[in-house]
Amino acid sequence: MDEFGFDLTSGGSDFFSELDSIYNNVTEPEVGASDADELLEGLNPEQKEAVQHLGGPLLILAGAGSGKTRVITYRIAYMMKKHNVAPGSILAITFTNKAANEMKERITALVGDRSQYIWCGTFHSIFARILRRHADLIGYDRNFTILDSDDQLKMVKQVMQELDISEKMYKPRNFLYEITNSKNHMVSPEQYEQLAGADTARQQNAKVYKRYNMKLIENNAMDFDDILVNMVKLLKGNPDILEFYRNKFGYIMVDEYQDTNQPQYNAVMLLAKGHNNICVVGDDDQSIYAFRGADVRMILNFEKDFPGCQVIKLEQNYRSTKTILSAANEVIANNKSRKSKALRTEGNEGDKIIVMNADSQAVEAAWTADTIKHMVQKGKFAYSDVAILYRMNALSRSVESALRDKGIPFRIYGGMRFYDRKEIKDTLAYLRLINDSKDDLAFDRIINVPKRGIGDTTVDKIRAIAAAEHVSMMDVARRASQYEELMRSANKLYGFCKLIDEFTVHLEEDEMSFPDFVDYVENESGMIQEMIDQRESKGELTDRVENLKELLSEAAEFEKNHRTSEETDNSELQSEIEDDEFLEEETATADTLRGILALYLENAALYSQGDSDDDNEDYVKLMSIHSSKGLEFGAVFLIGVEDGIFPSYKSIASAADTEEERRLMYVAITRAKKNLFIVLTRQRMLFGQTQCLPPSRFLREINPEHLYRMGNMREVQKQPSEAVNSQARVIARRNIASALSSGVTTKKDTTGGMRSGVAKKPGALSPAEIKDGMKVRHDRFGSGIVIKVEPVAGDALITVDFDGMRKNMLAGTAGLKKGE
DNA sequence: AAAACTGTAGTTTTT
DNA sequence: CTACAGTTTT
Ligand SMILES: Nc1ncnc2c1ncn2[C@@H]1O[C@H](COP(=O)(O)OP(=O)(O)OP(=O)(O)O)[C@@H](O)[C@H]1O
Numbered sequence: 001m002d003e004f005g006f007d008l009t010s011g012g013s014d015f016f017s018e019l020d021s022i023y024n025n026v027t028e029p030e031v032g033a034s035d036a037d038e039l040l041e042g043l044n045p046e047q048k049e050a051v052q053h054l055g056g057p058l059l060i061l062a063g064a065g066s067g068k069t070r071v072i073t074y075r076i077a078y079m080m081k082k083h084n085v086a087p088g089s090i091l092a093i094t095f096t097n098k099a100a101n102e103m104k105e106r107i108t109a110l111v112g113d114r115s116q117y118i119w120c121g122t123f124h125s126i127f128a129r130i131l132r133r134h135a136d137l138i139g140y141d142r143n144f145t146i147l148d149s150d151d152q153l154k155m156v157k158q159v160m161q162e163l164d165i166s167e168k169m170y171k172p173r174n175f176l177y178e179i180t181n182s183k184n185h186m187v188s189p190e191q192y193e194q195l196a197g198a199d200t201a202r203q204q205n206a207k208v209y210k211r212y213n214m215k216l217i218e219n220n221a222m223d224f225d226d227i228l229v230n231m232v233k234l235l236k237g238n239p240d241i242l243e244f245y246r247n248k249f250g251y252i253m254v255d256e257y258q259d260t261n262q263p264q265y266n267a268v269m270l271l272a273k274g275h276n277n278i279c280v281v282g283d284d285d286q287s288i289y290a291f292r293g294a295d296v297r298m299i300l301n302f303e304k305d306f307p308g309c310q311v312i313k314l315e316q317n318y319r320s321t322k323t324i325l326s327a328a329n330e331v332i333a334n335n336k337s338r339k340s341k342a343l344r345t346e347g348n349e350g351d352k353i354i355v356m357n358a359d360s361q362a363v364e365a366a367w368t369a370d371t372i373k374h375m376v377q378k379g380k381f382a383y384s385d386v387a388i389l390y391r392m393n394a395l396s397r398s399v400e401s402a403l404r405d406k407g408i409p410f411r412i413y414g415g416m417r418f419y420d421r422k423e424i425k426d427t428l429a430y431l432r433l434i435n436d437s438k439d440d441l442a443f444d445r446i447i448n449v450p451k452r453g454i455g456d457t458t459v460d461k462i463r464a465i466a467a468a469e470h471v472s473m474m475d476v477a478r479r480a481s482q483y484e485e486l487m488r489s490a491n492k493l494y495g496f497c498k499l500i501d502e503f504t505v506h507l508e509e510d511e512m513s514f515p516d517f518v519d520y521v522e523n524e525s526g527m528i529q530e531m532i533d534q535r536e537s538k539g540e541l542t543d544r545v546e547n548l549k550e551l552l553s554e555a556a557e558f559e560k561n562h563r564t565s566e567e568t569d570n571s572e573l574q575s576e577i578e579d580d581e582f583l584e585e586e587t588a589t590a591d592t593l594r595g596i597l598a599l600y601l602e603n604a605a606l607y608s609q610g611d612s613d614d615d616n617e618d619y620v621k622l623m624s625i626h627s628s629k630g631l632e633f634g635a636v637f638l639i640g641v642e643d644g645i646f647p648s649y650k651s652i653a654s655a656a657d658t659e660e661e662r663r664l665m666y667v668a669i670t671r672a673k674k675n676l677f678i679v680l681t682r683q684r685m686l687f688g689q690t691q692c693l694p695p696s697r698f699l700r701e702i703n704p705e706h707l708y709r710m711g712n713m714r715e716v717q718k719q720p721s722e723a724v725n726s727q728a729r730v731i732a733r734r735n736i737a738s739a740l741s742s743g744v745t746t747k748k749d750t751t752g753g754m755r756s757g758v759a760k761k762p763g764a765l766s767p768a769e770i771k772d773g774m775k776v777r778h779d780r781f782g783s784g785i786v787i788k789v790e791p792v793a794g795d796a797l798i799t800v801d802f803d804g805m806r807k808n809m810l811a812g813t814a815g816l817k818k819g820e
Numbered sequence: 821a822a823a824a825c826t827g828t829a830g831t832t833t834t835t
Numbered sequence: 836c837t838a839c840a841g842t843t844t845t
Binding site for chain 2: 095096123125146148225228288289291292391417455456458489606626627645646651664686687688
């Protein structure tokens with residue numbers, strides 16, 4: 001055991017004893033209804049100056065943890081309290097929904113409920129909202145669909161097929177890359193074509209790009225990039241609209257401005273140029289989104305865009321210990337193309353950064369979990385103070401199983417997003433088709449989900465007819481027997497139409513709650529049944545059913561927030577800001593099931609689960625470094641810090657890319673308030689192979705004085721090549737981590753507990769009541785005997801014998817009643 | 821015409 | 836290791 005008391009087998013000594021001083025719930029000053037000037041008390045002189053700045057352009061360029069975001073929140077509060085600025089005229093743009101929610105919460109703490117009228121969100125969510133409003137002006141319907149990258153790739157493949165481009169010779173991904181990249185730089189298909197000149201490869205790109213865009217419009221769909229591009233189009237093409245929003249958003253604020261790309265920049269310029277009341281905040285050292293078109297020059301040129309703008313520098317870091325901040329500064333100093341910047345702290349020296357070089361992935365994960373548990377048991381931190389960060393989402397796997405193993409509650413952000421999951425997208429496609437029968441993309445997606453014997457050829461025919469007659473695919477399906485070529489599938493198609501019609505009837509009846517309706521669709525469509533039947537062979541039911549249940553609680557939550565209620569009395573506020581004709585947009589509500597559904601669909605695409613946090617729950621947070629930007633944690637575990645992972649092998653060839661990775665390292669280090677743990681391993685399973693990677697080059701850039709090394713630390717100081725050579729090639733063997741993960745039956749994402757929104761049918765048995773051997777009655781199948789009960793995701797998978805016919809079903813949704 | 825099976829290629833980061 | 840494209844089987 002070492003002086004730090006780390007020992008994987010025993011409890012260890014109390015080595016975190018001095019840690020409590022700095023970190024202990026930094027509470028916001030109480031403001032309440034009192035004087036606006038009280039707001040200024042929690043700020044340093046530079047911050048005060050920024051907060052009091054009301055009109056004209058303002059640039060805050062400052063290092064990590066210097067209170068930039070705090071300036072924005074306080075500035076908004078101050079404007080409202082001191083200058084009576086209407087909240088509806090404030091536009092505050094952040095980078096992620098999570099950051100937006102956090103900012104909203106902080107502002108609410110300062111000014112109260114009026115904060116809900118502030119337009120605070122990501123570029124994408126705010127622009128999408130505006131675009132829906134004026135969709136007709138850019139050739140769209142209000143309920144346009146937003147495609148995720150999966151849908152985009154499918155679309156590209158479809159285009160390639162139509163243009164007779166072989167997937168063997170050309171990779172769809174490359175076309176998509178060209179398209180996204182063009183949009184991120186505001187290059188239209190026409191411009192792309194012009195730029196292509198005589199280059200045949202580029203001419204082909206142009207063709208694909210053009211057709212791809214056309215198809216999107218035909219399908220009333222936008223990809224993420226279109227949201228930005230179309231916003232610029234809307235503002236440029238419609239002077240009256242531009243004028244309207246310039247007047248509406250009298251005060252604009254953009255956080256993380258260094259990550260702005262061309263279309264975002266153009267939109268901001270258009271909106272701000274009238275009054276110049278724009279405040280941007282950022283840090284060029286934290287620019288980590290170049291891969292998606294972000295350009296630091298946007299922030300560096302701000303002074304040129306707005307001559308005479310006020311520039312404020314913040315040089316004091318309030319977040320981290322001296323040790324952590326020094327390490328961050330030492331790393332970032334290695335970037336050549338960089339304006340150097342002062343950043344100091346008056347905080348404690350703090351603990352050394354602990355670097356653990358483990359022998360295997362399993363040890364890396366187990367050590368991380370043990371250390372977290374140790375600290376929490378000692379009362380140094382709560383689980384919710386701890387974050388585990390990584391360069392690649394795939395790295396979360398082994399840590400997940402270690403955490404589960406030790407019974408540590410955790411939650412994963414990002415990665416495979418909730419709304420990206422197949423079963424969720426399928427359910428949403430059903431809902432979209434019910435909401436709008438013209439939604440061909442939705443039709444396409446679920447016409448054969450679950451399998452109902454309608455194959456690709458049939459769907460292709462329907463698509464062709466629909467295109468020729470300019471009607472929706474649903475329309476064609478309804479009249480299937482009118483077409484020779486659809487005769488054979490007509491009955492199956494009618495079955496599908498009948499199903500959708502049935503859903504529509506229930507929707508219009510308006511008698512179910514929203515989650516009940518979703519639940520009903522999930523069941524009646526046969527999706528759940530299919531999962532149950534497939535389980536027999538694969539045994540992978542739990543996750544998917546759990547996801548569908550999670551969707552129900554999201555639906556319940558959504559209805560709670562958006563169902564019009566009589567108690568909501570906004571009259572006072574309304575008179576205060578009555579000239580704000582868009583007020584109702586902010587608190588959009590509906591009082592019919594149909595209305596709720598439409599609202600939900602408008603919002604679902606840009607919202608990912610986990611954007612909103614439950615404050616009451618205590619769990620460790622796992623996320624990529626990218627998604628941790630702007631956040632802070634008492635203790636940070638940075639895992640997978642090996643050359644090839646971090647920096648990524650893709651970036652080591654280029655100096656510019658390596659510098660971006662280094663900025664990412666800077667971001668990662670500066671997330672930590674008190675303790676930083678850097679964890680790496682000598683060998684790990686990666687891309688299906690056991691690989692030996694040397695410690696990250698960035699580690700050698702930190703002054704060793706700040707580090708305390710554990711495990712195989714000799715190698716940290718070696719040159720990468722030397723380290724590689726010194727390590728014998730390891731024969732692949734099943735490591736402990738994967739052995740653990742395969743045998744674990746604990747729940748996956750621990751988001752549960754919010755499942756109350758779903759009402760049970762009267763008289764139906766609850767999952768807990770159903771026992772083996774029980775006699776039950778089912779509405780459709782009649783009487784039967786339960787012959788098997790298996791718990792699944794807070795529900796139970798039961799097997800019932802109905803007169804010799806065995807059926808698998810979920811107890812919670814089957815609506816079984818007590819028999820005989 | 822659809823489902824089940826088999827082989828191959830590609831693996832960073834996000835809205 | 837996984838997702839998906841292309842194959843064979845029913
Ligand atoms: N004047 C101040 N006095 C005390 N604490 C402060 C002050 N200003 C900011 N802080 C605290 O410092 C921490 C970092 O602030 P903030 O998140 O605003 O920094 P930031 O510059 O936005 O960081 P990043 O660049 O990493 O996003 C927060 O916990 C905040 O409460």
